[in-house]
Structure formats: C-alpha cells, structure tokens
Amino acid sequence: MKLYIVENYDELSKKAAEVIAEEIKIKNDIVLGLATGSTPEGMYAELVKMHDNGEIDFSNASTFNLDEYYGLDDEHEQSYHYFMNKHLLKKINIDSKKTNIPSGCTDDVEKVCKEYDEKIEASGGIDLQLLGIGMNGHIGFNEPGNYFVGETHIVNLTEDTLDANARFFETLDDVPKKAITMGMKSILNSKKILLIASGSGKADAMYMALRGPITPKVPASILQLHQNLIVIVDNEAGAKL
Numbered sequence: 032m033k034l035y036i037v038e039n040y041d042e043l044s045k046k047a048a049e050v051i052a053e054e055i056k057i058k059n060d061i062v063l064g065l066a067t068g069s070t071p072e073g074m075y076a077e078l079v080k081m082h083d084n085g086e087i088d089f090s091n092a093s094t095f096n097l098d099e100y101y102g103l104d105d106e107h108e109q110s111y112h113y114f115m116n117k118h119l120l121k122k123i124n125i126d127s128k129k130t131n132i133p134s135g136c137t138d139d140v141e142k143v144c145k146e147y148d149e150k151i152e153a154s155g156g157i158d159l160q161l162l163g164i165g166m167n168g169h170i171g172f173n174e175p176g177n178y179f180v181g182e183t184h185i186v187n188l189t190e191d192t193l194d195a196n197a198r199f200f201e202t203l204d205d206v207p208k209k210a211i212t213m214g215m216k217s218i219l220n221s222k223k224i225l226l227i228a229s230g231s232g233k234a235d236a237m238y239m240a241l242r243g244p245i246t247p248k249v250p251a252s253i254l255q256l257h258q259n260l261i262v263i264v265d266n267e268a269g270a271k272l
C-alpha cells in the first residue's frame with residue numbers, strides 16, 4: 032500500500048487527480064471505476080481543469096461507476112447519473128456510449144446486475160478504481176454485514192448511510208432505502224485502487240479499514256489484500272493511521 036497523508040482537502044483533490052491523470056497518460060483506453068459523494072468533487076474539478084488545458088484526453092477512456100440509488104431515474108438531481116454528468120462526464124471529451132452507471136430504475140434488478148458485471152468483464156476489467164469510504168467503512172454501497180458479496184447486487188442501505196446521505200435530500204424520508212452497487216469481485220479485480228478520504232469523520236473508518244482486522248463488518252478492510260492500493264487522506268482523515 033502507498034499511503035499519502037496530505038495537508039487538506041485541496042491537496043487531496045490535486046494529488047488524487049494527478050494519480051488518475053498519470054494513469055490516463057500511460058493508457059489512453061483506460062477503464063476507470065468511479066465514485067460519487069462529496070469527497071471526489073474537488074478531484075473531478077481538477078480533472079476537468081486538466082482536460083481543459085489539454086493535459087489529458089478521455090476520448091478513448093471508458094468508465095464504470097460503483098453505484099446508483101434504486102428507484103431514482105437518471106434525471107433526478109440526487110441520482111448518481113446526475114452527479115457524474117454534472118461533475119465530470121458532460122465536461123470532458125468522453126464518449127457517452129463508454130460511460131456506465133448501474134440503472135436505478137429497473138424492474139429487473141437481477142438482469143441489470145448481471146449485465147453490469149458482464150460488461151465490466153468484457154471491457155477487460157477496471158484499470159483504476161476510485162473509492163471513497165463511508166463512516167461505517169462501506170465502499171461503493173457494500174454495507175457492513177456478515178459476508179462479502181462478490182457480484183453487483185441490490186442492497187438495503189444501513190441507518191448510518193441513510194443518515195449520512197440525508198444531507199443531500201430534503202428529509203431523511205426522501206433518501207432511497209436501497210441501492211445497486213458493484214460487488215467486491217470487480218473492485219478487488221481492479222488493477223489499481225485509489226482510496227480517498229477527507230475530514231475527521233472518516234478517521235475511525237480509515238483506521239479500521241487499514242489497521243484493523245479484515246472483516247465484512249468493515250467492508251473497506253478487504254482492501255488490505257489488494258496488491259496495488261494507493262490511499263490519499265488529509266490530515267484529519269489520516270489522524271489515526
């Protein structure tokens with residue numbers, strides 16, 4: 032594992048964008064695994080700047096997002112489709128046919144999940160997977176539980192996650208109770224993983240993930256097994272590492 036503890040959120044955003052940009056420069060048909068949430072917003076802004084300067088080119092890249100709320104359509108302002116379009120995908124020269132996010136609006140969840148995994152596999156697998164971490168140690172929406180789930184699947188979001196994500200919705204009741212998430216197999220099969228975390232609220236989760244036992248009770252702890260893990264945290268999130 033390579034661990035970078037940087038000064039603050041700005042530094043984290045710049046450093047994470049640099050890591051991703053380097054990979055795109057090495058492999059222009061890169062398959063990127065992407066995350067949403069507050070943490071990567073600054074990093075996406077940096078990537079957009081680099082794209083605008085002509086430093087990086089997304090024309091041959093493809094992307095697979097980790098997750099989507101179940102029941103929100105793509106146009107919903109809190110859907111992860113909307114988030115990705117707003118922060119990155121509509122601002123760069125990527126071919127929209129090469130961007131993938133699980134569909135949250137489906138009657139056939141099983142089919143959506145199966146096809147998502149097949150598409151990831153057909154792409155040759157993810158070259159670089161970006162991850163944030165929940166305060167409960169989740170990655171994607173792989174919530175704490177008694178076992179790790181390998182495949183893309185539907186999950187019941189935990190109370191912790193509903194509370195944490197309520198800040199994006201008018202009321203707690205508006206937060207979707209379920210989500211579709213990439214499973215641990217696609218995440219761990221990624222050739223490289225970049226985990227980012229910011230703020231004191233993530234310090235315990237980061238400690239449990241990297242220094243605690245490997246357990247499905249802290250889903251991110253499984254990352255300790257990955258051969259090519261890069262972690263970037265700011266001082267607050269890294270306080271216990």
Ligand code: F6R
Binds near residue numbers: 068071097162163
């Ligand atoms: C989002 C995702 C989640 C978030 C995590 C942290 O696609 O996969 O695991 O990365 O909930 O979210 P923020 O960055 O909002 O603290």
